Amino acid sequence: MAATFVPFSTFCDTSFWSEVNRRKLNDWMLDESPKRIYGQFSIYDKIGSNCRLSLSHESFSTSKSSYPGSFHLYNTLDGFKASDKAQLLKIHSQQIWDSIKSEAWLENPDSLFNFFTIAFADLKKFKYVYWTCSPALCYPNSIGQTISKFEGNVEKISKFDENIFIYTAGECKNIKELKSFDKSDDVYIVLADPSPVLSSFGWPVRNVLAAVAITKPEWSSANFIALRGSQDYQVFRYTWEHGIAPEDVPKSVGWERNAQDKLSPYSVDLSKQFDPKKLMEQSVNLNLSLIKWRLVPDIKLERYSNLRVLIFGAGTLGCNLSRGLMAWGVKKISFIDNSTVSYSNPVRQSLSEFTDAKEGRGKAQVAADALKRIYPSIEAEAYNLTVPMPGHTVDSSGEAKLAEDVELIEKLVVEHDVLFLALDSREARWLPTLLANRHKKIAISVALGFDTYVIIRHGIGFSEPSNSPRTFCVTTKEKVPYAHLSCYFCSDVTAPGNSTADRTLDQQCTVSRPGLSMIASGLAVEVLSSILQYPDPLEAPAILGDLEDEDPSILGSIPHQIRGFIGRFQQMTPCVKRFDRCVACGHAVGQQFQENGWKFVRNVMNSPTHLETVTGLDQLQHSVNDVEIDFSEDSD
Amino acid sequence: MQDFPEELEDFCGIWKEWKIVKGTVPLENYGKLLKTIEICGEIAILEVNIVYSLIYRVPVLWFAISSENGEPVENGSVEEFLRGCARKMGKLVVAKYSLNEHPVLGLLYYNIHPCSTNREIFKSSSPENSINKIAQWLSNYGPDLGIYIPSGIFF
Numbered sequence: 001m002a003a004t005f006v007p008f009s010t011f012c013d014t015s016f017w018s019e020v021n022r023r024k025l026n027d028w029m030l031d032e033s034p035k036r037i038y039g040q041f042s043i044y045d046k047i048g049s050n051c052r053l054s055l056s057h058e059s060f061s062t063s064k065s066s067y068p069g070s071f072h073l074y075n076t077l078d079g080f081k082a083s084d085k086a087q088l089l090k091i092h093s094q095q096i097w098d099s100i101k102s103e104a105w106l107e108n109p110d111s112l113f114n115f116f117t118i119a120f121a122d123l124k125k126f127k128y129v130y131w132t133c134s135p136a137l138c139y140p141n142s143i144g145q146t147i148s149k150f151e152g153n154v155e156k157i158s159k160f161d162e163n164i165f166i167y168t169a170g171e172c173k174n175i176k177e178l179k180s181f182d183k184s185d186d187v188y189i190v191l192a193d194p195s196p197v198l199s200s201f202g203w204p205v206r207n208v209l210a211a212v213a214i215t216k217p218e219w220s221s222a223n224f225i226a227l228r229g230s231q232d233y234q235v236f237r238y239t240w241e242h243g244i245a246p247e248d249v250p251k252s253v254g255w256e257r258n259a260q261d262k263l264s265p266y267s268v269d270l271s272k273q274f275d276p277k278k279l280m281e282q283s284v285n286l287n288l289s290l291i292k293w294r295l296v297p298d299i300k301l302e303r304y305s306n307l308r309v310l311i312f313g314a315g316t317l318g319c320n321l322s323r324g325l326m327a328w329g330v331k332k333i334s335f336i337d338n339s340t341v342s343y344s345n346p347v348r349q350s351l352s353e354f355t356d357a358k359e360g361r362g363k364a365q366v367a368a369d370a371l372k373r374i375y376p377s378i379e380a381e382a383y384n385l386t387v388p389m390p391g392h393t394v395d396s397s398g399e400a401k402l403a404e405d406v407e408l409i410e411k412l413v414v415e416h417d418v419l420f421l422a423l424d425s426r427e428a429r430w431l432p433t434l435l436a437n438r439h440k441k442i443a444i445s446v447a448l449g450f451d452t453y454v455i456i457r458h459g460i461g462f463s464e465p466s467n468s469p470r471t472f473c474v475t476t477k478e479k480v481p482y483a484h485l486s487c488y489f490c491s492d493v494t495a496p497g498n499s500t501a502d503r504t505l506d507q508q509c510t511v512s513r514p515g516l517s518m519i520a521s522g523l524a525v526e527v528l529s530s531i532l533q534y535p536d537p538l539e540a541p542a543i544l545g546d547l548e549d550e551d552p553s554i555l556g557s558i559p560h561q562i563r564g565f566i567g568r569f570q571q572m573t574p575c576v577k578r579f580d581r582c583v584a585c586g587h588a589v590g591q592q593f594q595e596n597g598w599k600f601v602r603n604v605m606n607s608p609t610h611l612e613t614v615t616g617l618d619q620l621q622h623s624v625n626d627v628e629i630d631f632s633e634d635s636d
Numbered sequence: 637m638q639d640f641p642e643e644l645e646d647f648c649g650i651w652k653e654w655k656i657v658k659g660t661v662p663l664e665n666y667g668k669l670l671k672t673i674e675i676c677g678e679i680a681i682l683e684v685n686i687v688y689s690l691i692y693r694v695p696v697l698w699f700a701i702s703s704e705n706g707e708p709v710e711n712g713s714v715e716e717f718l719r720g721c722a723r724k725m726g727k728l729v730v731a732k733y734s735l736n737e738h739p740v741l742g743l744l745y746y747n748i749h750p751c752s753t754n755r756e757i758f759k760s761s762s763p764e765n766s767i768n769k770i771a772q773w774l775s776n777y778g779p780d781l782g783i784y785i786p787s788g789i790f791f
Contacts, residue, residue, distance in 0.1 A: 009704060011670075011681050011702070011704065011706060012706045013670075013681075013683060013700070013702060013706055014700065014702070014706065014708065014743050015741050015743060016706075017706070018741070018742075018743055040655070040670070042653070042670060042671075044653045044671070045671065045672045046672075047672045047673065047674055047679065048672045048679050050704075052670070052672060052681070054670055054681075056668075057741065058657055058658075063655065064655070065655070196672065229652075229653060258705075259704060259705065266705045266706075267705070268705045268706045268707045269707060270706075270707065270708075272708060273708060273743060273744060279744055282711070282735065282744070283735050283744070285711065286711050286734065286735045287734070287735075289711050289712075289715070290734070293715050293730075294729075
């Protein structure tokens with residue numbers, strides 16, 4: 001039957017291109033002259049339909065089981081495209097032909113495997129195009145093959161450490177000895193065969209066949225042993241049409257086909273390997289994937305990577321929250337803050353430094369910039385603005401600005417999926433709470449006392465008008481729907497029933513034990529991570545009573561609140577139902593904002609009868625009931 | 637295991653599918669194997685390196701999987717490949733691996749974490765125990781990557 005040969009396919013590993021990058025930049029620069037390389041082959045492959053010719057970083061120095069070749073790196077893609085492929089093939093085929101005609105190949109059989117690779121390397125984008133040609137002379141004509149099992153001394157052959165040699169009468173000899181044989185049937189030519197296909201020899205045999213046909217013009221057949229890793233050696237007996245050797249180089253072929261079986265260059269994008277930004281992205285993603293593969297197979301990681309988070313406050317809590325979110329794979333984080341970094345901040349705020357304080361830079365901007373330095377793939381935004389606060393009066397000259405700010409904050413709330421409320425004053429959380437409810441966003445409050453902390457996930461949406469009284473946290477196993485949970489303001493009016501130690505946590509404001517911020521931020525991030533794994537995160541219920549009994553999320557329980565007391569290193573997870581007349585999430589407030597928008601905000605800011613403004617702005621809780629009643633009167 | 641370079645030389649001399657890649661010092665020499673594999677019907681090239689860890693003082697398996705054009709496959713395909721290898725061994729869990737900088741090449745490769753490596757193999761230096769230490773070690777950890785020592789070449 002007609003002989004078929006398994007063609008080459010070049011495999012350049014990452015280290016090859018890494019070495020090309022290095023040499024191009026440091027040594028070759030604009031030099032386009034061909035460079036010597038050595039392509040490795042393997043006689044062990046059994047899978048695939050090509051012989052693998054491998055190039056790696058060590059291909060620029062000689063090694064065993066390799067063919068010598070040349071590497072032509074063009075300076076431009078146009079140069080690569082314009083190179084005369086037919087001419088290149090002809091030149092290399094001519095060299096092979098000369099080696100055959102002069103019988104130099106018997107001394108130096110490697111000269112038969114004269115491959116060359118042309119390439120272009122885009123060192124900015126780390127994209128490479130390359131094309132390898134392993135010239136094979138189409139000579140002799142009408143080659144036929146029959147395959148049989150090798151019956152001779154396998155041991156001797158496998159121990160003879162050459163790529164090509166002859167085997168005759170039970171002995172292995174150098175290929176040079178071939179000349180001395182008269183009959184082709186007296187000798188086997190043993191050739192290392194990279195072909196993974198049992199029924200076909202690999203590409204290298206073609207030029208050896210041509211060489212044998214020229215060197216032994218009287219022969220019209222030859223026996224080849226395919227030297228493969230399996231040692232199940234096969235004999236390929238080739239026959240061909242006897243003819244007169246041509247003077248000129250015969251037709252030759254050898255440009256590789258790509259994966260689509262077309263004669264065209266390979267291209268490869270290694271930006272993931274060489275672009276440091278993508279390297280980091282890949283490593284971060286793998287680490288997260290390991291959570292999925294190893295520990296929580298059903299985890300939906302895309303719920304973190306697609307999440308847009310808005311953090312009110314870029315202080316110590318905001319900084320630590322963002323770091324936890326970033327580690328979960330959250331890519332979009334925005335900060336709102338109106339203050340600048342002061343000298344006391346950098347030691348506590350994990351994203352600011354001495355120079356930020358020295359230059360008086362804005363906290364939000366400092367935090368966003370730092371995130372991008374830490375992880376360039378992150379999309380971090382900073383908004384330097386003051387959140388309008390109840391009791392902070394505004395006169396008519398400030399109204400335009402107020403309207404603008406309220407509009408911007410509302411727009412930001414709409415554009416994000418999750419809000420963290422980490423501003424240091426109590427009243428600053430009022431408007432964000434209201435807006436979160438208005439747009440049914442997940443909102444999580446984090447607040448610190450001196451040695452206490454609280455994390456609350458606010459109920460979704462405004463409360464429904466209702467006459468039923470508030471329910472306190474008790475030991476029932478009731479599942480409280482997300483929409484029935486209290487917000488930061490509801491839960492402050494009355495303390496949870498099962499703790500006598502609870503008190504308003506932020507009265508001591510920013511003076512807190514330094515480790516607290518990291519603890520509270522870490523917990524808040526993990527509350528969010530659990531919420532997000534609930535089938536519909538906006539429905540994630542909390543359990544009244546013991547958390548251990550049920551695991552609503554694949555990451556475990558999703559507490560409504562976490563309250564910690566570092567003085568005794570204790571923590572509790574109360575669940576509190578919402579207060580339907582709450583100053584921030586009650587339906588009356590929602591209605592007021594719906595009807596009057598920023599003007600309602602202005603009224604709250606200015607109205608001393610609504611909110612006690614005398615002592616300021618952080619005393620909202622004292623007048624909470626009055627405020628609520630007043631609101632009700634307004635809406636009447 | 638200070639005799640790593642010698643053991644590696646011996647190992648690659650016997651199992652010729654492995655090649656030695658020279659580093660700048662002998663302890664940086666590493667063994668390299670390229671193998672065509674199939675992941676979910678797709679042809680891919682698996683590169684496995686046996687690299688000596690100066691910290692753990694044991695050999696460590698580093699590996700990379702690329703498609704035929706040399707582009708690394710997605711993390712998911714790597715996991716799929718490792719699962720296949722684990723299944724072949726009758727195990728449910730795949731080896732502990734992560735993505736790190738290759739100690740010699742400086743490129744991003746996967747590695748099997750050496751923390752669970754049994755050090756006993758490397759302690760024995762009695763002359764009667766002449767079996768190559770790397771082969772002994774690889775017979776334990778190679779199957780994580782589908783690498784099985786052909787019977788009869790070491791033991």
